[in-house]
Amino acid sequence: MNEISLGQCADIVKDGDTIAVTGNGGGMLEPDAIFAALEARFLATGHPRNLTIIHALGVGDGESRGISRFAHKDMVRRVIGGHWSWSPRMQKLARENEIEAFTLPSGVISTLMRESGAGRPGLITHVGLGTFYDPREGGGAANAAARAAKPVSEIITIDGRDYIRYLPLRPDVAIVRGTYADEFGNISCAEEAGDLDIHAVALSAHNAGGKVLVQVRERRKSKDCHARLVQVPGIMVDYVALVPDQPQTHVGEYEACLAGLPGARAPTPEAFGGLSSPKGARAIIARRAADEIQGHKSVNFGFGIPGGIASILTEQGRMQDIWVTVEQGIHNGQLIDGALFGAAMFPKAIMRSTDQFDYYSGGGASIAFLGAGEIDAQGNVNVSQLGQDVVGPGGFVDISQGAKSVIFCGTFEASGLSIESANQSLKILQYGRIGKFVERVREVTFSGPNAAAIGKSVKYITERAVFQLTNNGIELIEIAPGVDLERDVLARMAFRPQISQTLGHMPLHCFGSAAGSPAQASDIKMRLNNA
Incomplete structure (x- = not known):
């Protein structure tokens, strides 16, 4: 050396x-x-x-x-x-x-x-x-x-598979x-x-x-x-x-709590953009998504909109009931959202990401919450090619194929969407200019038919509607109180989904004054580009 x-x-x-x-x-x-x-x-x-x-x-x-x-x-x-x-x-x-x-x-x-x-x-x-x-x-x-x-890469066959x-x-x-x-x-x-x-x-x-x-x-x-x-x-x-002046990250000097070192002091969460409560559409989605954690132990949160779920679980006093991992190798701790996604304050274990991906690939995660850029009638999801830009999947494919249950979280539309949530009801002030429920996704980052064939439990949660994956594609199972089924949901999709015979409302607790102020278009666009 x-x-x-x-x-x-x-x-x-x-x-x-x-x-x-x-x-x-x-x-x-x-x-x-x-x-x-x-x-x-x-x-x-x-x-x-x-x-x-x-x-x-x-x-x-x-x-x-x-x-x-x-x-x-x-x-x-x-x-x-x-x-x-x-x-x-x-x-x-x-x-x-x-x-x-x-x-x-x-x-x-x-x-x-x-x-x-x-x-x-x-x-x-x-x-x-x-x-x-x-x-x-x-x-x-x-x-x-x-x-x-x-x-x-190439395809090979082993034992007929x-x-x-x-x-x-x-x-x-x-x-x-x-x-x-x-x-x-x-x-x-x-x-x-x-x-x-x-x-x-x-x-x-x-x-x-x-x-x-x-x-x-x-x-x-x-x-x-x-x-x-x-x-x-x-x-x-x-x-x-x-490099003596090497910083620990781009957003601050060395903080012992990020390395999980004994005796580390506790900086304010705001120091890293940490666990601030989600607002607007993101809060609605996070609250509804949190309801899906029932008896699940091993939980993964993806980048973007799903990152707000941890804040909701913290508010509800439920974080101690689950074991959280992210692909960077972190286990538990106070997850950090935004630019430092993948780090945590006071993590309980830090593994190599290669070991963490082995865990995901083998089916270790009970449930994963991931973003969604585009969704089509077959339940396929695209997060890897948005607009004209190469985005790539990150850990999305490894996690979504290995997890026993997958919940996709994202706004119903992108670019310009504005909503208001109060009195346990949703009001759409302005539709987004870009529809996310499309006839055919540009890239298949998640295969709906493959997931359906093995019986994987899959849901798609937005601020105004919830869908689930069936053997015949996606099915609408819930809509937000205050929205019109035909005008605000079906007419805004490039295809007509199956509609559950027991179609109901999303839980009212997702829509109170705590759901926050109207979503800002710039905030939504940024999160979708990084989902």
Whole structure:
């Protein structure tokens, strides 16, 4: 292990290299100082160029940091990413076919890096079957440039059953981050908000003969380090760059409570945008969704509108009755919404995201609450291609296919929707300009027919109507008090759903004055784009 400067880190990356990185939205475990050095070198010299970038989770701040450091014409040739919304600049390159844009489920990417590093023949899994990530349905090729390129997966059959084999990844360079390194190169993430897939990323490059670059905040003597808190052993580390002013996240300095350290002080939830109560349409949806947690123990909350459910459960004094997980590896604690989704104050356990995805893939979650961008008559859901932008599925596919029950949460329409909720009734002040119940979703991120075939319990909750999945598609089972069935629901859909013979009202407790002020169009649009 050698300690080198950031500029020397940039010199190690060569034209045409494949780079695997760690990180999560909000700056969690993001080695942005090394990224910035690479960007500066490219802008000054035009090198390195034609890179392939691999990232499982969303990485960046929505502006200039994270994956956006690589988002320059000719710097990148191919991107294989789980979630793209944190880099509008990279989304633009994908939209304009300047890069080969592949999206894959985040858990697939993380565990594929582990399998590749272990020398196994890629990742063989059910995750992605029947969706856009199935090689027969697009294989994750998100633009024309990717569709013309070599595929990243194939179908294989074992014991008469189809699986997807995601082909091995062989990074030339891994760029990861920890809190500190000792003199032997052992890397600890002890004061970070998560471990994510740091070990899998480093393993994939090291065992492929590549280099592992690590950004850390400080050096410590091995006698001052805890062996059980080492995430990457020094034998896998080639170079360490010291960045003393490395922040824990993009929204604050180091907070011990995010790392689950003993004796951590309690900052106000507002410090992270934490557990503030949802408002408007989001409050209605969250209250109705919370009603679905009846006897469920293992619960997952997705990004966007579902993130408000934890606040409702806290208000109801019910959080202690469930076990909450998110794909970044967090178990329980006070979940943080917004830019730092994936972190928690005072988590009770922090696992590697690769281990968390194994838990989801094997069916560990009892119930999952996820966002919905588009829904069609068959119950298919799209969250991965919204408007003209590549968004990617994040952990959505891994979680939705593994969970025993799935609840999709989202507003009935997008862009301009305004509602008023009072006196246990809903009034629609202005319809949204974009309908979400469409004739056919643009990408199948969740397959309704596949879920129905195995008897999975699925519901779709909006502020004005609730649907459930049946063997014949989706069925309307509840409408909000105060709305007109034909005018406000059926006429606003691109198809006519089945209607339950016992159609009733959504529970009145969802609509009191506590449901909040009219929803703001800008707030709804932002949440849908990030769902």
